[in-house]
Amino acid sequence: MSCDGANVSVTEGEDVTLKPAYKINKGDEIQWLFGDKKHRTRISEIREESRRPFIDDYKANERFRDRLDLDKTTGSLTIKNTRTDHSGLYKLHIRTSRKTLQKTFIVTVYEKVEVKSVNEDSVTLNPDTEIQRDDQILWIFGDEFSLIAQIKAGTGETYDGADGRFRGRLELNKETGSLTITDFTTKHNGPYKLLISSSSRGTSCKKFRVSKHRK
Structure with missing residues (x-):
């Protein structure tokens, strides 16, 4: 399932893809965060120096282990084989040469x-x-x-x-x-x-x- 909006609902076991609303340009840095402000954790990013997607799926109590894909061209984040504990707040930061863009997604994974x-x-x-x-x-x-x-x-x-x-x-x-x-x-x-x-x-x-x- 793909999503361009800020709210997504899926049933556990399904994949979900969170898409930026902005075109990713060469040199942009991308960072995906999970959790509320108090417990926010970096789970994926693309750094300027390497341009390779970095997946930090062992954080957030390892709930994302082997479940994340980050598209280095579009910046889209896919969560595979979702569970109910993947429900929550996801925040995307895009740092360009001129400014920082942000987008927030609220994901709800219903029990199957x-x-x-x-x-x-x-x-x-x-x-x-x-x-x-x-x-x-x-x-x-x-x-x-x-x-x-x-x-x-x-x-x-x-x-x-x-x-x-x-x-x-x-x-x-x-x-x-x-x-x-x-x-x-x-x-x-x-x-x-x-x-x-x-x-x-x-x-x-x-x-x-x-x-x-x-x-």
């Missing part, structure tokens, strides 16, 4: 949640990606982040939950990472989170909100 309504006795939650042999899979339930299933080193385990509500109800597919909840009742309503950790691909997250209404 798959909503499932249960009409049968069971429900299956599926990953969006193919599971690799070395992946670690964690299934988490509720706002208290209770671990209810995991796959590690090719071995799958399920857990009853803090209050035992999932006892005898969970089926974990070690090949696909899918989790099936059988004999589903309203006490199993709520948020579910899938975390997939890979040494080669990093960590990905998928969120669900599952509900069954009383008859």
Whole structure:
């Protein structure tokens, strides 16, 4: 998604590109900052002496690691695979031979949640990606982040939950990472989170909100 205005809204997982409203000329210096005035951090810039984009993605609590692209011709900044913690204030400074230009962007990244309504006795939650042999899979339930299933080193385990509500109800597919909840009742309503950790691909997250209404 591209943006020429000052306000941008995207859903997490999407890319967003912030564009200057000014033409970048040879010799202009460009600096992108993130955060409010009290916690503002430089995340990217083009310096006059090198003319090479400099990405400082390890700052701002490393939230931008491997996610930033700076176009040295246009000065546009792209944030890849956005997360909700990329929401906030972005400020662009362009220093020309005559003056300094500024532009502010407010970016809002909305949480992506798959909503499932249960009409049968069971429900299956599926990953969006193919599971690799070395992946670690964690299934988490509720706002208290209770671990209810995991796959590690090719071995799958399920857990009853803090209050035992999932006892005898969970089926974990070690090949696909899918989790099936059988004999589903309203006490199993709520948020579910899938975390997939890979040494080669990093960590990905998928969120669900599952509900069954009383008859």
